[in-house]
Amino acid sequence: MTDQSSPPLPLSGIRVVDLTRILSGPFCSMLLGDLGADVIKIESPGGDPVRQQGHKVNGLSWYFAVFNRNKKSVELNLRNPEGVAVLERLLADADILTENFRPGVLDKMGLTEARLREINPDLIVVSVNGYGSTGPYVDRPAFDFIAQAMSGFMATNGTPATGPLRTAPPITDLVAGLYAALGAVAALRGRDAGCGAQRVESSMMMSMLSMMAYLSSNALATRRDPVPTGNDHPIASPYGLFRAADGDIAVAPSTEIIVRRFLGELGLDHLLSDPRFETNEMRLRHREVLNHLINEALASDTQDNWIARLNQAGVPSGRVQSMTEALADPQVAAQQMVLQVPHEGRGTVAMTGFPIKLSETPLQVRHPTPELGADSKAVLRTAGLSEAEIDRLIETGVLGTGEDAPS
Amino acid sequence: MTDQSSPPLPLSGIRVVDLTRILSGPFCSMLLGDLGADVIKIESPGGDPVRQQGHKVNGLSWYFAVFNRNKKSVELNLRNPEGVAVLERLLADADILTENFRPGVLDKMGLTEARLREINPDLIVVSVNGYGSTGPYVDRPAFDFIAQAMSGFMATNGTPATGPLRTAPPITDLVAGLYAALGAVAALRGRDAGCGAQRVESSMMMSMLSMMAYLSSNALATRRDPVPTGNDHPIASPYGLFRAADGDIAVAPSTEIIVRRFLGELGLDHLLSDPRFETNEMRLRHREVLNHLINEALASDTQDNWIARLNQAGVPSGRVQSMTEALADPQVAAQQMVLQVPHEGRGTVAMTGFPIKLSETPLQVRHPTPELGADSKAVLRTAGLSEAEIDRLIETGVLGTGEDAPS
Numbered sequence: 126m127t128d129q130s131s132p133p134l135p136l137s138g139i140r141v142v143d144l145t146r147i148l149s150g151p152f153c154s155m156l157l158g159d160l161g162a163d164v165i166k167i168e169s170p171g172g173d174p175v176r177q178q179g180h181k182v183n184g185l186s187w188y189f190a191v192f193n194r195n196k197k198s199v200e201l202n203l204r205n206p207e208g209v210a211v212l213e214r215l216l217a218d219a220d221i222l223t224e225n226f227r228p229g230v231l232d233k234m235g236l237t238e239a240r241l242r243e244i245n246p247d248l249i250v251v252s253v254n255g256y257g258s259t260g261p262y263v264d265r266p267a268f269d270f271i272a273q274a275m276s277g278f279m280a281t282n283g284t285p286a287t288g289p290l291r292t293a294p295p296i297t298d299l300v301a302g303l304y305a306a307l308g309a310v311a312a313l314r315g316r317d318a319g320c321g322a323q324r325v326e327s328s329m330m331m332s333m334l335s336m337m338a339y340l341s342s343n344a345l346a347t348r349r350d351p352v353p354t355g356n357d358h359p360i361a362s363p364y365g366l367f368r369a370a371d372g373d374i375a376v377a378p379s380t381e382i383i384v385r386r387f388l389g390e391l392g393l394d395h396l397l398s399d400p401r402f403e404t405n406e407m408r409l410r411h412r413e414v415l416n417h418l419i420n421e422a423l424a425s426d427t428q429d430n431w432i433a434r435l436n437q438a439g440v441p442s443g444r445v446q447s448m449t450e451a452l453a454d455p456q457v458a459a460q461q462m463v464l465q466v467p468h469e470g471r472g473t474v475a476m477t478g479f480p481i482k483l484s485e486t487p488l489q490v491r492h493p494t495p496e497l498g499a500d501s502k503a504v505l506r507t508a509g510l511s512e513a514e515i516d517r518l519i520e521t522g523v524l525g526t527g528e529d530a531p532s
Numbered sequence: 533m534t535d536q537s538s539p540p541l542p543l544s545g546i547r548v549v550d551l552t553r554i555l556s557g558p559f560c561s562m563l564l565g566d567l568g569a570d571v572i573k574i575e576s577p578g579g580d581p582v583r584q585q586g587h588k589v590n591g592l593s594w595y596f597a598v599f600n601r602n603k604k605s606v607e608l609n610l611r612n613p614e615g616v617a618v619l620e621r622l623l624a625d626a627d628i629l630t631e632n633f634r635p636g637v638l639d640k641m642g643l644t645e646a647r648l649r650e651i652n653p654d655l656i657v658v659s660v661n662g663y664g665s666t667g668p669y670v671d672r673p674a675f676d677f678i679a680q681a682m683s684g685f686m687a688t689n690g691t692p693a694t695g696p697l698r699t700a701p702p703i704t705d706l707v708a709g710l711y712a713a714l715g716a717v718a719a720l721r722g723r724d725a726g727c728g729a730q731r732v733e734s735s736m737m738m739s740m741l742s743m744m745a746y747l748s749s750n751a752l753a754t755r756r757d758p759v760p761t762g763n764d765h766p767i768a769s770p771y772g773l774f775r776a777a778d779g780d781i782a783v784a785p786s787t788e789i790i791v792r793r794f795l796g797e798l799g800l801d802h803l804l805s806d807p808r809f810e811t812n813e814m815r816l817r818h819r820e821v822l823n824h825l826i827n828e829a830l831a832s833d834t835q836d837n838w839i840a841r842l843n844q845a846g847v848p849s850g851r852v853q854s855m856t857e858a859l860a861d862p863q864v865a866a867q868q869m870v871l872q873v874p875h876e877g878r879g880t881v882a883m884t885g886f887p888i889k890l891s892e893t894p895l896q897v898r899h900p901t902p903e904l905g906a907d908s909k910a911v912l913r914t915a916g917l918s919e920a921e922i923d924r925l926i927e928t929g930v931l932g933t934g935e936d937a938p939s
Contacts (some may be wrong), residue, residue, distance in 0.1 A: 133722075133725070133726065133727055134722070134727070135718040135719055135721050135722030135725065135727055136718065136721065136722075137725070138725070148745070156714065160714075160718045161722075178746070179746045179749055179750055179753070180749070180750045180753040180754050181753075182753050186749075187749040187750070187752060187753040188745070188746040188749040188750065190749070191748075191749050192745075255848075256863050256867075257863070257866070257867045257889070259866055259867070260862070260863045260865075260866025260867055261862050261863055261866060262843075262863040264843070265843040265848070265850075266843065266846050266847070266848045267848060268784040268786055268848035269784075270765075270771070270772075270782055270784040270848070271782050271784055271848045271849060271850040272850075274782040274850050274851065274852040274853065275782075275850040275851060275852075275853050275858060275861065275863075276853070276858055277853050277854060277855040277857070277858030277859070278701070279782075279852050280852060280853065280854045280855060280858075281699075281700040281701065281855060282689070282697075282699045282700060283690075283694075283697065284694060284697070286694075287690075287691060287693075287694055287762065289763075289773075289852045290689075290690065290691070290697070290762055290763060291762065291763045292688075292689045292699055293688040293689060293747055293758065293760065293761070294685070294688065294743055294744050294745050294747055295745055295746075296703070296743065298745075299743050299745065300707070300710070301887075303707070303710050303711070303714065304710070304887050304888050305888075306714055307563065307567075307710065307713055307714045307717060307888060308888040308889075308890065310714060310717045310718050310721055311542040311543065311567045311717050311888075311890075312542055312890060313721055314542050314543065314717055314720055314721045314724065315540075315541070315542030315543075315568075315890075315893060317721065317724050318540070318542065318544065318545070319540065320540055320541070320542055320892060320893050321892055322892075323890055323891045323892035323893065324889075324890070324891035324892075325888065325889070325890055325891075326888075326889040326891075327887050327888055327889070328867070328887070330863065330864075331864070331867050331869050331885075331887045332887040334858060334859075334864065334869055334884060334887070335869070335884050335885075335886075335887040336701055336703065336706050337701050337855065337884070338555070338595070338599075338701050338702055338705075338706065339585070339586045339595040339702075340700055340701055340855055341598075341855060341859060341884050342586055342587070342593075342594040342595040342597070342598050342883065342884075343586055343587045343594070343595065344855040344856050344859060345594060345859060345870070345882040345883065345884075346586070346587040346588075346589050346594040346882075347587050348856060349856070350854040350855050350856050351700065351855055353700065354700070355694065355697055355698065356696075356697060356698045358677075364677070365677075366696075375677055375678050375681040375682075375686075377675040377676075377677040377678055379675055436669075436671070436672040436673065439673050440673070441662075441672070441673045441674060441675035441677070441678045442678060443672075443678040443679075443681050443682040444681065444682060445681040445682075445686050445687060445696045446681065446682050446683070446684050446687065447684060447687045447757040448684040448687060448688060448744065448747055448748060448751040448757050448758055449751050449755060449756070449757050450684070451682060451683055451684030451687075451741060452684070452741075452748060452751060452752060454682065455667070455668050456663050456664070456667045456668055456669040456682075456737065457737075457738070457741065458667075459664070459666055459667025459668060460663075460664045460666070460667055460735070460738050462738050462741055462742070463752070475752040475753075476749065476752065477741060477742050477744070477748050477749075477752075478738075478742075479742075480708075480711050480734050480735070480738045480739040480741070480742040481711050481712075481714060481715040481718075481732065481733075481734055482664070482715075482731075482732070482733040482734070483715065483718075483719060483722075483730050483731070483732055484730045484731035484732075484733075485727060485728055485729075485730035485731075486722060486727050486730065
């Protein structure tokens with residue numbers, strides 16, 4: 126679990142000073158840490174608010190634990206100029222600064238672009254925010270629900286009956302964090318290749334807008350809005366949720382050939398010579414009758430058997446799994462997507478694993494999520510501060526070691 | 533619009549041979565192209581099926597156009613051994629191979645891991661697939677709808693009334709493509725740093741599972757499933773869609789302080805000393821009454837005015853925008869998130885822009901989406917094939933130049 130015993134990872138040796146909190150930024154810095162960077166999470170006194178969110182086991186939020194693995198924690202008061210001076214010392218040796226303040230907050234802290242260049246001309250500054258750092262909404266506070274609403278996403282999620290529907294996962298935070306991580310690693314590679322250091326930015330609203338795929342390209346081409354269609358595919362039939370003997374299965378035949386295989390597997394080949402179902406267009410018109418006939422045929426066997434048979438025949442099919450079912454899925458186990466991470470004093474924490482698989486340098490949890498301020502002293506020592514300086518910063522409340530933090 | 537006149541980008545000089553089609557893989561290779569790589573899209577005779585999907589203008593699918601910008605197109609028959617031989621010549625000079633076949637297809641083509649290492653020991657192979665390349669579902673065909681269902685996402689999307697609901701954007705394709713791009717650039721950087729070349733993989737189901745945030749961490753911690761809550765926040769009130777004089781606004785007060793500011797701005801401060809609304813817990817219990825009182829107060833002014841006032845007061849708020857409204861948003865314009873790209877013979881194509889902002893090497897459309905096979909000859913010439921060899925490959929139908937392709 127230490128850097129010393131681990132093989133080199135793609136970002137080994139890269140130092141990230143991480144001012145982010147809550148979600149979009151911490152996801153970005155988690156990805157950098159997962160890829161091998163040394164991430165120093167700077168937390169305000171009291172710590173990242175997410176330490177207090179989500180379900181806790183032995184006093185530790187498992188929500189916080191997954192997004193802050195592979196990081197160290199320094200508890201530092203940046204409202205105190207001495208705290209900012211410590212931050213500047215850390216930045217002098219860093220490769221990347223990550224932050225997800227509202228645009229302008231870093232400037233107010235004295236860390237203007239010019240000042241940062243002075244401290245470290247090779248520093249890559251990565252910002253994640255709500256709407257971008259220019260434009261009419263630059264000063265607006267950001268929140269996932271609002272970015273879902275403004276990006277056009279919510280209006281396409283749902284059914285005509287529900288109207289615009291928020292999705293449960295904080296998807297705009299996460300997509301923005303993922304884009305920021307990609308931008309950060311690209312900027313690192315660019316710096317190696319002679320592009321110099323640069324500022325990298327992503328925003329929640331624009332990141333989500335970029336994920337609208339054919340919904341946005343069709344809207345641009347036709348100037349018409351898509352209609353929310355729920356589980357029905359707007360232009361394909363059969364498609365959707367169907368009913369096996371013991372529960373629903375999702376089926377998505379993607380081409381005419383696969384539709385034939387699907388109906389063939391069900392013993393319904395004859396339907397394709399029925400004028401009502403001969404073409405996709407006709408099937409869309411008679412979707413209800415067709416779905417009824419399919420459900421009748423599916424009633425003869427179980428979910429698991431149909432799913433096995435259909436996939437065998439090349440027809441994409443699967444269960445609608447609840448969260449706990451998905452986490453217990455044998456494929457999820459085979460892909461090591463639930464990790465058991467021992468945390469000193471907190472027991473073993475279960476968390477989702479690494480969706481990026483690297484053959485030679487597989488990702489791993491090198492550090493479990495740090496206790497607040499656990500690395501304050503060690504990090505400052507490495508930055509060259511003396512024990513006396515460190516003690517004074519602790520006494521004056523600039524540096525915290527988490528010992529009096531709530532848990 | 534040419535490589536020569538452009539400033540260097542982070543991935544300038546990186547060559548990607550791209551066997552991907554449809555969406556997850558092409559999104560990955562688009563991101564690499566956007567970041568500066570030279571992407572050679574190898575298309576089967578007839579081309580990527582997405583060329584025929586989505587709304588077309590002047591015969592060009594705008595859906596295809598956005599996901600295939602910054603690429604060149606070579607039309608090559610890989611079912612013919614001579615086609616594979618040409619591919620091998622291209623791979624000898626490449627940095628990255630991207631593919632999103634079902635696991636095992638590359639092997640069947642003769643491009644086993646050993647053979648690829650023989651051709652080019654420095655080649656980074658990037659695979660995007662449905663479920664990963666090991667485990668019980670490895671042979672299943674993949675499709676976004678099924679990955680949404682199996683990852684646990686669908687079960688959390690929707691309301692208790694709708695039940696599990698698919699979301700409209702092909703989110704699992706896109707998230708898997710984004711992770712693959714991050715893995716690819718990290719592997720490049722790792723190769724520069726001495727990790728050697730390696731295989732990079734992401735899958736649609738595991739990528740989506742990793743985006744479930746507190747829904748998965750709470751489920752792991754409690755062994756209980758989340759209940760879909762639609763637009764209501766499971767544990768915060770007030771929160772959601774409210775009604776101004778001329779339409780809905782989304783409001784998401786994230787902390788108790790912001791709740792106070794929200795009610796204050798509405799002239800409803802007094803509610804916070806009403807025992808029904810004093811704490812978040814009490815407000816959750818009396819959510820309906822509270823929402824009614826808020827809607828009454830909001831009826832006095834317009835969406836735009838309330839959104840401006842609330843954001844000014846630090847309360848995250850915005851419109852629920854339709855797709856066309858989002859694309860026409862002034863912030864989207866300020867962030868250059870709708871690009872107008874001239875395509876020879878196809879008019880000007882509008883497409884979403886770059887959510888990754890780089891200060892020194894801003895991303896750009898260096899090549900509009902290629903016509904099928906438009907670069908077949910040029911790419912093979914660069915790879916060292918003679919005119920006679922190229923002509924013979926065209927005559928024997930191994931190489932296409934798109935001239936007889938449907939449009």
